[in-house]
Amino acid sequence: xxxxxxxVGTELVLGEIVDTNxxxxxxQLANIxxxxxxxxxxxxxxxxxxxxxxxARRRCEVIIITxxxxxxxxxxxxxxxxxxxxxxxHTVAAAEQQLEEFFARRGVAPTANNLKQCQVPRGGRLLxxxxxxxxxxxxxxxxxxxxxxxxxxxxxQQMLHDSVIPYLxxxxxxxxxxxxxxxxxxxxxxxxxxxxxxxxxxxxTQSDPAVALYASPGEVRVRxxxxxxxxxxxxxxxxxxxxxxxxxxAERVYGIDEETMEVAVGQALLAAGATLAVAESCTGGxxxxxxxxxxxxxxxxxxxxxxxxNESKQQLLGVSDEIIEEYGAVxxxxxxxxxxxxxxxxxxDYAVAVTGIAGPTGGTPQKPVGxxxxxxxxEQDTICQxxxxxxxxxxxxxxxxxxxxxxxxxxxxxxx
Amino acid sequence: xxxxxxxVGTELVLGEIVDTNxxxxxxQLANIxxxxxxxxxxxxxxxxxxxxxxxARRRCEVIIITxxxxxxxxxxxxxxxxxxxxxxxHTVAAAEQQLEEFFARRGVAPTANNLKQCQVPRGGRLLxxxxxxxxxxxxxxxxxxxxxxxxxxxxxQQMLHDSVIPYLxxxxxxxxxxxxxxxxxxxxxxxxxxxxxxxxxxxxTQSDPAVALYASPGEVRVRxxxxxxxxxxxxxxxxxxxxxxxxxxAERVYGIDEETMEVAVGQALLAAGATLAVAESCTGGxxxxxxxxxxxxxxxxxxxxxxxxNESKQQLLGVSDEIIEEYGAVxxxxxxxxxxxxxxxxxxDYAVAVTGIAGPTGGTPQKPVGxxxxxxxxEQDTICQxxxxxxxxxxxxxxxxxxxxxxxxxxxxxxx
Numbered sequence: 001x002x003x004x005x006x007x008v009g010t011e012l013v014l015g016e017i018v019d020t021n022x023x024x025x026x027x028q029l030a031n032i033x034x035x036x037x038x039x040x041x042x043x044x045x046x047x048x049x050x051x052x053x054x055x056a057r058r059r060c061e062v063i064i065i066t067x068x069x070x071x072x073x074x075x076x077x078x079x080x081x082x083x084x085x086x087x088x089x090h091t092v093a094a095a096e097q098q099l100e101e102f103f104a105r106r107g108v109a110p111t112a113n114n115l116k117q118c119q120v121p122r123g124g125r126l127l128x129x130x131x132x133x134x135x136x137x138x139x140x141x142x143x144x145x146x147x148x149x150x151x152x153x154x155x156x157q158q159m160l161h162d163s164v165i166p167y168l169x170x171x172x173x174x175x176x177x178x179x180x181x182x183x184x185x186x187x188x189x190x191x192x193x194x195x196x197x198x199x200x201x202x203x204x205t206q207s208d209p210a211v212a213l214y215a216s217p218g219e220v221r222v223r224x225x226x227x228x229x230x231x232x233x234x235x236x237x238x239x240x241x242x243x244x245x246x247x248x249x250a251e252r253v254y255g256i257d258e259e260t261m262e263v264a265v266g267q268a269l270l271a272a273g274a275t276l277a278v279a280e281s282c283t284g285g286x287x288x289x290x291x292x293x294x295x296x297x298x299x300x301x302x303x304x305x306x307x308x309x310n311e312s313k314q315q316l317l318g319v320s321d322e323i324i325e326e327y328g329a330v331x332x333x334x335x336x337x338x339x340x341x342x343x344x345x346x347x348x349d350y351a352v353a354v355t356g357i358a359g360p361t362g363g364t365p366q367k368p369v370g371x372x373x374x375x376x377x378x379e380q381d382t383i384c385q386x387x388x389x390x391x392x393x394x395x396x397x398x399x400x401x402x403x404x405x406x407x408x409x410x411x412x413x414x415x416x
Numbered sequence: 417x418x419x420x421x422x423x424v425g426t427e428l429v430l431g432e433i434v435d436t437n438x439x440x441x442x443x444q445l446a447n448i449x450x451x452x453x454x455x456x457x458x459x460x461x462x463x464x465x466x467x468x469x470x471x472a473r474r475r476c477e478v479i480i481i482t483x484x485x486x487x488x489x490x491x492x493x494x495x496x497x498x499x500x501x502x503x504x505x506h507t508v509a510a511a512e513q514q515l516e517e518f519f520a521r522r523g524v525a526p527t528a529n530n531l532k533q534c535q536v537p538r539g540g541r542l543l544x545x546x547x548x549x550x551x552x553x554x555x556x557x558x559x560x561x562x563x564x565x566x567x568x569x570x571x572x573q574q575m576l577h578d579s580v581i582p583y584l585x586x587x588x589x590x591x592x593x594x595x596x597x598x599x600x601x602x603x604x605x606x607x608x609x610x611x612x613x614x615x616x617x618x619x620x621t622q623s624d625p626a627v628a629l630y631a632s633p634g635e636v637r638v639r640x641x642x643x644x645x646x647x648x649x650x651x652x653x654x655x656x657x658x659x660x661x662x663x664x665x666a667e668r669v670y671g672i673d674e675e676t677m678e679v680a681v682g683q684a685l686l687a688a689g690a691t692l693a694v695a696e697s698c699t700g701g702x703x704x705x706x707x708x709x710x711x712x713x714x715x716x717x718x719x720x721x722x723x724x725x726n727e728s729k730q731q732l733l734g735v736s737d738e739i740i741e742e743y744g745a746v747x748x749x750x751x752x753x754x755x756x757x758x759x760x761x762x763x764x765d766y767a768v769a770v771t772g773i774a775g776p777t778g779g780t781p782q783k784p785v786g787x788x789x790x791x792x793x794x795e796q797d798t799i800c801q802x803x804x805x806x807x808x809x810x811x812x813x814x815x816x817x818x819x820x821x822x823x824x825x826x827x828x829x830x831x832x
Binding site for chain 2: 013017214
């Protein structure tokens, strides 16, 4: 079953608010196996809305609209629906009565605008709004079902779960369709093109489970998805592909689905019963911030040293004058000394240190913007890596923090 | 000039990520007076993408596409552009050379799929990507300009500002349209309804310059906009309204346009020739991270102490046993001692400290989740504020960091 989503609101096309409604609806629909290929956003204009709906109904069986059901003159979703289906609007008496009662309980009378909300194109029905005044609309017309939901997220979500999901599940069953199941593997320390090469055969030729790649700074995600009649069958197929991916990518797979790198690091530390300290120069607190985004991180995170100046590296972490003078603050010896100093001063089992040049200024031909050293110290040894990530300051901080956390993860798990 | 935005990516139509790119592009385009009525999202399918572009080019003069320019087989934006304009793809030799040099600096060779990124439909040109490998595409065809930008937000934003905005401004001037000029004043420490009350007259009645309010967690923005033939004229009108807003909202105005709170703090410190240290418990590095997001922050930021455990508060900042035992780590005396300790140990002119309960666990009836103390120490005195922000861990960290930076800003500027 194919569906398209239409978000209505001038504030959305002007970029004044982020459209989280569409994302939410897409998630919920994808979860029950509805096919989603297109999504649209339109301003509060009846003509443009009707044009968009006219195009969409030729491509799909379900159109879900959010917004434009309110009482003000620029709420025009029901008028656009009437226009595109050539079905006149009429008032649903029972809804009008409910609305009058709703206002009566507040000691006021509904305005004419409010009563407009009880109108529906002929043949359609109103969907109950348990959190607000604007009912939704469900209208089956010429092999396409139009479903209009209110714009406020809480009202939309409630109505989606109360009325829309059950309706769509029923439709999917009626046409003998299958539910979709997905799993996402998260990778670090490998780029999108190398991942694509290592998985070329299953990316190019395999259609069930389908495998796709997504990249963001410091991370590649492998999404595996399949449609099946039951969860057990789906899980078996996802497991089989996951195993292939893990065989080829090994310890680069750090997490599954919503498991971030900071969560993976926390799990590794908890499993090892170990504690962590961080010493940050170029990432300026980002590593500590990510670690402490995880609820319960106080169980393994002891302290962070953000040593931006040379003096603070010496004073807080005991980095020697010789290292600063001979090698400079952005150097392998300095990263190692920072990690060892942080471990010693904090009493933590592991300490990770980063020093580098975030830019945009401060680079030299020998030490360009994008250069980073990452060191991890533990009881046995101190390891250090050199990296080079040219790009924006923000990207540099993100990538350096991601890799630093990954080195901690691998060290704690005995992988490096 | 009418534009439509097309976001490309299966992960977007499946609701796996929120489409912040489209929101950002809409904002920036609206700011220069481009008319926006429609926005679309499509999965990684060349045929559907081409169909959407075919429909859109009949309605508008500019189509901005994001995503689908990467090196993998499911990146199909350039192929869709070639299809819809019937212009074959060819490789731009100079871009190929740049890409080879980029990879050579990392000591690797580009793969065949990387080189695909140097292709452009005949008659089009590549837009430089200063933060990544995928160049953009600009193609004028039959009264419509197609502009394709990469999906990663940092790359898209940079390219938008470097290449697209200047191009569009030039197009607007060429057709004799009036440019839109906007200025956004950013406020802290006041809510949306109070701001609306203080500005009621100009919000309700004034149409040129137009004034509108937008709210996000910890911040209200006042957007002033006017259309004009020349910048000087526009600036005079914007200046006049800005002056009125500043008279009424005084020190709550902390910044203009893209000037974040961390930038405002940096400017205040630079103007005063002063340095800063931070001591963070509940924000876990977020304050330091925000400060060091600003290029050049090493001029005023000395060091940060992330003291998550009680021991680290005592050891790194010299908070006394008595304070921890008598008042606890989340208390005004502890915040004050942390700020004073950080100032003393770092040698900075100012130190800000935060301690609180981020949740979701760790709250008590006396000290609930959402309680925060913010202290700022300088040569003369230490000031402390108590706040209560129930909400998610992420919201709490964000709000606490925003207010802590605001207290620093006001203290350095002598406003508190």
